[in-house]
Amino acid sequence: MSHHSGQTLPGLPSRSHRNRCLAAAGACALLLLSACAQAPVRQKYVAKAALEQAVAAGADTLAPNQLKSAQDAFSAGLREMNLQLRRYRWSREFGRSEGLLDSAVRRAQLAELKARQSQEEAHGRAWQLLRRADRGFEQMDWVLSYIPPRSRIRSDVSRARVSYVQARRHFTERDYPAAITAAQQANEVIGEAYTRFSRYVQSTTDPSRSAGYAAWVRETIAWSAAKNSRAIIVDKLRRTLSLIVDGRRERTYRAELGVNGTLDKVVAGDGATPEGKYRITEKRGPRQTRWYKALLLNYPNEEDIARFNRARRRGQVSRRARPGSLIEIHGEGGRGGDWTAGCVALRNRDMDDLFDRVSVGTPVTIVGFESGGSTDRDLARLNRTASRRGLAPARGSTGAGGIQ
Amino acid sequence: MRTKKLVLAGSLLVLAVVFAGCAKPPEQEIKDAQATLDDARNTAQADKWAPSEYQAAKSSLDAATQEIETQGQRFALMRNYDKAKQLLETAKADAGKSKQAAVAAKEAAKQEANQKLQEATAAIAAAQEALKNAPVTKDTKADIQLFTSDLDGLNQSIGDVNNMISSEDYKGASSKAAALTQQANDIAAKLNEAAEKAAARRGKRK
Numbered sequence: 001m002s003h004h005s006g007q008t009l010p011g012l013p014s015r016s017h018r019n020r021c022l023a024a025a026g027a028c029a030l031l032l033l034s035a036c037a038q039a040p041v042r043q044k045y046v047a048k049a050a051l052e053q054a055v056a057a058g059a060d061t062l063a064p065n066q067l068k069s070a071q072d073a074f075s076a077g078l079r080e081m082n083l084q085l086r087r088y089r090w091s092r093e094f095g096r097s098e099g100l101l102d103s104a105v106r107r108a109q110l111a112e113l114k115a116r117q118s119q120e121e122a123h124g125r126a127w128q129l130l131r132r133a134d135r136g137f138e139q140m141d142w143v144l145s146y147i148p149p150r151s152r153i154r155s156d157v158s159r160a161r162v163s164y165v166q167a168r169r170h171f172t173e174r175d176y177p178a179a180i181t182a183a184q185q186a187n188e189v190i191g192e193a194y195t196r197f198s199r200y201v202q203s204t205t206d207p208s209r210s211a212g213y214a215a216w217v218r219e220t221i222a223w224s225a226a227k228n229s230r231a232i233i234v235d236k237l238r239r240t241l242s243l244i245v246d247g248r249r250e251r252t253y254r255a256e257l258g259v260n261g262t263l264d265k266v267v268a269g270d271g272a273t274p275e276g277k278y279r280i281t282e283k284r285g286p287r288q289t290r291w292y293k294a295l296l297l298n299y300p301n302e303e304d305i306a307r308f309n310r311a312r313r314r315g316q317v318s319r320r321a322r323p324g325s326l327i328e329i330h331g332e333g334g335r336g337g338d339w340t341a342g343c344v345a346l347r348n349r350d351m352d353d354l355f356d357r358v359s360v361g362t363p364v365t366i367v368g369f370e371s372g373g374s375t376d377r378d379l380a381r382l383n384r385t386a387s388r389r390g391l392a393p394a395r396g397s398t399g400a401g402g403i404q
Numbered sequence: 405m406r407t408k409k410l411v412l413a414g415s416l417l418v419l420a421v422v423f424a425g426c427a428k429p430p431e432q433e434i435k436d437a438q439a440t441l442d443d444a445r446n447t448a449q450a451d452k453w454a455p456s457e458y459q460a461a462k463s464s465l466d467a468a469t470q471e472i473e474t475q476g477q478r479f480a481l482m483r484n485y486d487k488a489k490q491l492l493e494t495a496k497a498d499a500g501k502s503k504q505a506a507v508a509a510k511e512a513a514k515q516e517a518n519q520k521l522q523e524a525t526a527a528i529a530a531a532q533e534a535l536k537n538a539p540v541t542k543d544t545k546a547d548i549q550l551f552t553s554d555l556d557g558l559n560q561s562i563g564d565v566n567n568m569i570s571s572e573d574y575k576g577a578s579s580k581a582a583a584l585t586q587q588a589n590d591i592a593a594k595l596n597e598a599a600e601k602a603a604a605r606r607g608k609r610k
Contacts, residue, residue, distance in 0.1 A: 060459075075470055082474055151553060158557025158587070159564075165583035178576065185564075259546045271545070339546035 037092045039081055043101040047074050050108035054115065063114035070107035077101035122176035129183035130171060133164050136190035143197045144337075147262065153200065156193035160186045201237075213367035216277055220365040221247050230362055232329070232354075234344055236262055236273060237369035241329065241344060243357060251357075253350040256333045258342035262368070265299070265342050266308060267317050268324030273342050274299050278327075278364045283355065291343075292331025293351045297364055299327035329354070329364070427483045429472050433492040437465050440496045444503035453513070454505035461498035468492045513574035520581035521565050527588035528558050534595035539602035547598070551591055558588055 051070055059067040077100030084092045140157050147153050167182035217233055224231040225247025233242045234255060241255040259271035266272065282296040300308065300323040308323040324342065333345030344366070346354065441461055444450035450458040468491035475483045532555055538548055561584050568577035 060455075075466065079470055079473060086478070152556075154550065154553035155557035155560060158554040159561050160557075162558065162561040162564075162580060162583045162587055165586060166579050169579060169583065178579065181576065182579070259549050271549075337546060337550075339543070341542055341545070 037084075037094045039085060039092075040077075040094050040098040040101055043098055043105070044078065044081065047077065047101045047104040047108065050105045050112070054108045054112040057112045057115040058119060059108075059111040059115040062118035063111045066107060066111035066114050070104050070111050073100050073104035073107055077104055119176065122180065123174075126167070126171050126176045126179040126183060129180060129187060130164075130167060133160070133167070133183055133186045133190065136160070136187060136194075137164070140190060140193060143194065147197065147200060153193045153196050156189050156196065160189035160193065163189060209368055210371060213275075213369060214371055216365050216367055217370055220244065220277070220363055223363060230358055232358065232362060232364040233370070234273075234329075234364065234366040235370045236275070236366065239338075241346060241354070243354060245357075251353070253346050253354065254334075256335060256340065256345040257338045258340050259338055261338045261340070261342070264368070265304070265324065265327070266311050267321040269341075270324075271342060273340075273344065273366065274304060274327055275366050275368055276301060276303055278366065280329075280358060280360050280362045280364060283358075283360060284328075289328075289330060291328070291345070292348045293355050294328040294330040295355070295358065295364075297327045297329070299325065427475075427485050429476065430485050430489045430492060433489055433496075434469070434472070437468065437492045437495040437499065440499035440503075441465060444499045444506065448503045448506035449510070450499075450502040450506035452506070453509040454502050457498070457502035457505040461495055461502045464491060464495035464498045468495050510572075510574070513578070514569070514572075517565075517569050517574040517577040517581065520578045520585070521562070521569065524558075524565065524581040524584040524588065525562060527585040527592070528555060528562065531555055531558075531588045531592040531595065534592045534599070538595050538599055544598065544602075551595060554591055555588075558584055558591075 051067075051074060054063070054067055054070065077097045080097035080100055081094065084094055084097060137157070137160075140160075144154060144157065163182050163186035167179045167186060170176070170179035170182055220231045220233055221244055223229070224244045228246050231244040233244060233249075234240070235242070236257060239255050239257065241253045242249050243251040243253075257273040258265070261271070261273040263270070263272035265274035276299075278297040278299060278301060280295045281298045284294040284296065286293060288294070304323055308317070308321075311317045312319065312321070327342055329344045329346065329351075330340075331346060331348045331351035333350075334347035335345075339345070441458075444458060444461065448454075450461075468488050471488040471491055472485065475485055475488060531551075535548065535551055535555065538544065538551075540548060561580065565577045565581045565584065568574075568580065
């Protein structure tokens with residue numbers, strides 16, 4: 001019969017006792033499970049995020065070794081974690097994988113830091129090179145005032161500007177390595193232009209010509225002193241016109257020359273300004289010239305014609321060529337560069353000043369350069385700039401005491 | 405005695421069959437995948453021209469290697485390299501894709517560089533044409549010579565762009581050519597402006 005329900009058989013534990021045992025076992029199991037080690041899932045995501053951040057900072061290109069080390073630690077940490085997860089719960093041990101993942105985080109942060117530092121360094125280097133190119137162009141502006149407009153030096157500057165524009169564009173786009181390459185090219189081409197200019201100045205200030213110029217200048221000043229008269233000296237390298245009164249330099253004006261003014265004139269149309277000892281042959285007022293006022297010179301003189309004939313005999317000029325004429329000192333200058341066909345141009349107010357102080361017959365001596373004074377200072381400046389830019393000094397020394 | 409020998413021989417046979425039946429790491433597949441990845445880098449410069457695709461292929465190979473290592477740490481009878489083989493197949497396919505992507509990207513960069521070069525050449529030609537039409541007077545002669553020198557410099561830079569294309573620096577060539585076009589357009593604009601002013605002056609005189 002069923003009246004035994006709720007009772008236990010003798011020798012067996014009572015139901016309530018069994019329930020208590022089951023509850024205790026369950027509690028023990030729960031305790032055991034809760035005491036089991038937890039997989040370092042949080043560390044895994046922290047490390048993954050750190051790695052992604054490092055890659056975003058450009059560590060794959062800027063700090064590849066550090067990034068690789070972080071990635072290796074991360075992979076090893078994951079491998080170890082997976083290995084432990086395959087074991088029985090109570091025998092899992094995640095200490096090693098935690099350590100590896102923490103190490104991955106530290107290494108990824110290091111890679112990110114290194115990448116950011118490299119980025120900053122590249123930014124700084126690119127900026128430095130662009131500034132250097134800026135200074136180079138400023139110096140070239142000064143240099144270009146000494147040279148004819150049609151020259152390899154100007155072409156070089158134009159070429160350097162292309163690289164400079166390219167570098168600026170890369171810099172704005174934060175592509176610093178490309179900006180560095182382009183800025184370096186710009187600086188190299190500026191350097192080439194500067195070297196060319198050094199050679200050019202050296203040839204212009206050739207000692208053999210220097211002696212001749214110095215003699216002309218001495219003679220002109222001596223003549224002015226002896227005759228108590230006025231004379232004009234034009235220094236083509238300095239772009240100055242000096243009025244000599246009684247052997248003393250009374251006034252100096254800024255002058256502009258022919259488009260190839262630093263060269264010695266040989267033929268009509270060469271844009272060169274002649275060198276030699278001339279005289280004013282005619283004074284033309286405002287309505288007699290289109291260049292405000294003009295002082296005509298006796299170019300070509302006998303020496304110019306003799307030089308032209310020599311050049312023709314040697315086949316250096318064509319048979320149709322002529323030595324040219326109508327070389328003047330005139331107004332409408334002040335344009336900031338050489339522009340005439342070979343004449344010497346002054347600003348109108350300087351022309352006014354000079355025009356009234358000279359007369360027909362006044363000697364005009366035009367030289368490549370005058371030794372001493374500001375020519376030496378200019379050439380010393382050139383030397384300093386060249387050495388600052390790390391350019392090899394031009395060979396030999398010059399009569400003007402310039403390039404050493 | 406005879407029974408013992410039979411038992412021993414039987415055990416050895418079973419053991420041999422068990423070990424012979426154990427899964428082996430897919431070494432040939434690893435070599436193939438690695439070779440495909442190396443080929444993508446060495447022949448097509450995939451790391452330069454298709455960096456994300458190349459990185460994806462590399463990650464697939466890393467995942468496969470990781471899986472092989474994981475399996476290697478398991479009990480011999482429990483090892484299963486099916487997933488690893490699948491990952492290696494993916495890695496090989498990704499490496500192939502990265503090579504294709506690199507070839508395509510390089511070709512596109514080359515075409516872009518050549519296109520930019522053509523634009524720069526055309527811009528310089530237009531500036532030279534403007535220079536020819538510029539009014540030559542005593543006033544403008546110096547400026548014309550200046551622009552001629554500038555254009556000489558730009559023409560030399562065209563040579564630089566060509567050299568960059570020859571050395572496969574397509575990105576550098578494109579950016580230089582773009583800078584060249586900008587410079588040439590600036591010169592042409594100035595010359596055209598000068599020509600227009602001169603024409604206007606002539607018009608006034610009439």
